[in-house]
Amino acid sequence: xxQNQHGQPTQEAVGKNQYQxxxxxxxxxxxxxxxxxxxxxxxxxxxxxxxxDIYQEQLNNFWAKQCQEIEETTDLRTHSLPYAxxxxxxxxxxxxxxxxxxxxxxxxxxCEMFIMELTMKAWANAEDHRRRILQKSxxxxxxxxxxxxxxxxxxxxRDVGIPRSSIAQNFDLSMPPHQNVTYPPYYVxxxxxxxxxxxxxxxxx
Amino acid sequence: MAGxxxxxxxxxxxxxxxxxxxILPAHAKISDDAKETIxxxxxxxxxxxxxxxxxxxxxxxxxxxxAEDVLWAMEKLGFDNYAHPLSLYLHRYRKxxxxxxxxxxxxxxxxxxxxxxxxxxxxxxxxxxSHHGFGMFDFDPSSQGFYRDDASSSGSGGFxxxxxxxxxxxxxxx
Numbered sequence: 001x002x003q004n005q006h007g008q009p010t011q012e013a014v015g016k017n018q019y020q021x022x023x024x025x026x027x028x029x030x031x032x033x034x035x036x037x038x039x040x041x042x043x044x045x046x047x048x049x050x051x052x053d054i055y056q057e058q059l060n061n062f063w064a065k066q067c068q069e070i071e072e073t074t075d076l077r078t079h080s081l082p083y084a085x086x087x088x089x090x091x092x093x094x095x096x097x098x099x100x101x102x103x104x105x106x107x108x109x110x111c112e113m114f115i116m117e118l119t120m121k122a123w124a125n126a127e128d129h130r131r132r133i134l135q136k137s138x139x140x141x142x143x144x145x146x147x148x149x150x151x152x153x154x155x156x157x158r159d160v161g162i163p164r165s166s167i168a169q170n171f172d173l174s175m176p177p178h179q180n181v182t183y184p185p186y187y188v189x190x191x192x193x194x195x196x197x198x199x200x201x202x203x204x205x
Numbered sequence: 206m207a208g209x210x211x212x213x214x215x216x217x218x219x220x221x222x223x224x225x226x227x228i229l230p231a232h233a234k235i236s237d238d239a240k241e242t243i244x245x246x247x248x249x250x251x252x253x254x255x256x257x258x259x260x261x262x263x264x265x266x267x268x269x270x271x272a273e274d275v276l277w278a279m280e281k282l283g284f285d286n287y288a289h290p291l292s293l294y295l296h297r298y299r300k301x302x303x304x305x306x307x308x309x310x311x312x313x314x315x316x317x318x319x320x321x322x323x324x325x326x327x328x329x330x331x332x333x334x335s336h337h338g339f340g341m342f343d344f345d346p347s348s349q350g351f352y353r354d355d356a357s358s359s360g361s362g363g364f365x366x367x368x369x370x371x372x373x374x375x376x377x378x379x
Contacts, residue, residue, distance in 0.1 A: 062228075066290040070297065081220050088213050089248050090255045090270070095263070102272035102295065103258075109294045110254075110279065110287055111247050115221060116228040117286075118246060122239070123229055134229070136238040139246070148283035151253045155245045 062120060066113055081108045118142055118149070215244040254278045 086104040090096055119134070121142035126134050140156035143149040221244055225235060257278035258270050272295055280288045 063286050063290070067293060070290055070293045080224055081216055085213065085216060086251060089251045092214070093252060093256055093259065096255060096259045096270060098269040100269050100271045102298070103270055103275050105298055106272045106275050106291055106295055107251055107254075110275075110284075110291055111216065111250065112224055113287055113290065114250050115224045115243060115247060118243065119225045120228045123233060126233075132232055133234040133236055134225075134239045135236050136242045139239055139242050143246075151282075152246050152249055155249055156242060 058120065058124075062117065070109075080112050083108060086111070121146065214248055216247050218244055221247065254282065254284075257282055 083104040086107045087099055090099050090103065090107070118139065122134055122138040125138040125141040126132070131138075136156065143152045143156055218240055222235065222240055225240075225243060226233075229235070254275060255270065255278075258274035261274050261277060262268070262270055276288055276291060276295070279285075279291070
């Protein structure tokens, strides 16, 4: 490497580089700048357009408000989701035998928080795109950005939910053009050759 | 019953929309496919947590999925934020559950089923009840029977809570 750095003539330097590049490939790994700037894969958090501190503050406020709301509620029988429906969904799984009465009650509150958390994150995506209508793609984006929501990925197909910010996830769906196209032949290869009838036969004695 | 009906697989969409609006700003609109997607996500969430809770039951050779199993499953599946508020909720529910049945019936009659939304709102401004009017939704809930289901579910839920055959289990803490 020192010799390369101190090579005076341009031609000799080029020659030396070309000559020594092969054997010196392994020991002298070129720095990444020489090949070109690498596009480092961004973390899921960095995909969010909203400032991190504001987003985290929203989340913290949300969970703090949930605890406060539960402590302040005087009538816990005022619920937003019907217990019987929750129980039916729980028992749709044939492996589930019995469900205690408290489980649907707990799920009613859990689903409230789940709906609000998912909606809040989806709305953040809609705001990033300057929209006022919450779309299915916003929900898909919120699901893809949150690890605990992985189990929901089947509900929102990736095609619908590919956010623009995720450049790595975008791919060209168009099919490549056919390279080997067989064209019909332009000539008829087979030829039929018949023997002419000799005229002498007709003039025989 | 003869199989699970289509509408029984999801939470009532009116309830889902009402909860969504609690967290959204007033000028926000919700597309129809977003409403349906949230509906599907909620059912998937219940099934996902229930399956994990049920596995724990079977390992411990118990037959009844309890609230504790649900809480345990949520923490195991990464829903740590939910565990604390839900523990508070469960404790408070058990306190009120200890009230006499007559007081419970009086409380039930005091709060009709149409009063679905909780009294405490996350927004500081007073609640605008026109937002909860039926005209705001894309359909007439009474015609589609959603509120009838809610009313019957709430009523049956109340009675089931009173006459639940597993009442002895819920009063037996783990």
